Amino acid sequence: MQRVVSFPLTLLAFVLMSFAVSAHVVVHPREAKPGSYEVFMVRCPNEKDKATLKLELEIPAKNVAIHHYEAKPGWKIALEKNSDGDATKVTWTAEGEGLLPDQFVEFRIMGKIGADAQSLTWKAHQTYAGDEVVAWTGEAGSKTPASVTKLNAAAKSAEATTPVASANEGKAKLAFNVALGAVILSVIALLIGIMKR
Numbered sequence: 001m002q003r004v005v006s007f008p009l010t011l012l013a014f015v016l017m018s019f020a021v022s023a024h025v026v027v028h029p030r031e032a033k034p035g036s037y038e039v040f041m042v043r044c045p046n047e048k049d050k051a052t053l054k055l056e057l058e059i060p061a062k063n064v065a066i067h068h069y070e071a072k073p074g075w076k077i078a079l080e081k082n083s084d085g086d087a088t089k090v091t092w093t094a095e096g097e098g099l100l101p102d103q104f105v106e107f108r109i110m111g112k113i114g115a116d117a118q119s120l121t122w123k124a125h126q127t128y129a130g131d132e133v134v135a136w137t138g139e140a141g142s143k144t145p146a147s148v149t150k151l152n153a154a155a156k157s158a159e160a161t162t163p164v165a166s167a168n169e170g171k172a173k174l175a176f177n178v179a180l181g182a183v184i185l186s187v188i189a190l191l192i193g194i195m196k197r
Contacts, residue, residue, distance in 0.1 A: 027120075035115035044104060055127070076093045123136065
């Protein structure tokens, strides 16, 4: 009986943990080609019970030159540059109620990756209502990792990889829904079994 109870609970914990690990500020594409022009998509989820009001993204200016950003309704955008005119940070600030709990938003910027660059590390600071800041600046595997774009001479352009990324995200969502359905069915079966005793 204890084994029957522990299985669905273990499965549920695994599913929820897997979903939580993937929920942080991420810059796509995750892999790109040195020397290429790319459109970078910054995906920001709200993981708390209060609104996200600002997102600051540090640009690795030595390895990528950001020239343009996409206008986003409801958000004010500011691009900071150094004395050489290189973009070093972009900040999105909500003009209204901001990003509410359980919502996510995507911002786009465009630029050219340096021909000799080996990777791009994107450090981000997410500000919630009440001035609570989550710094997505840690190493890979940490609770608050910085997003990294790996550079590979054989990588395809962002336009070519977008459908693949969308397909992979669809598969991940389907897997999550299937796992969640399995958990729900297991719990129902367990309850039926208990009621019959």
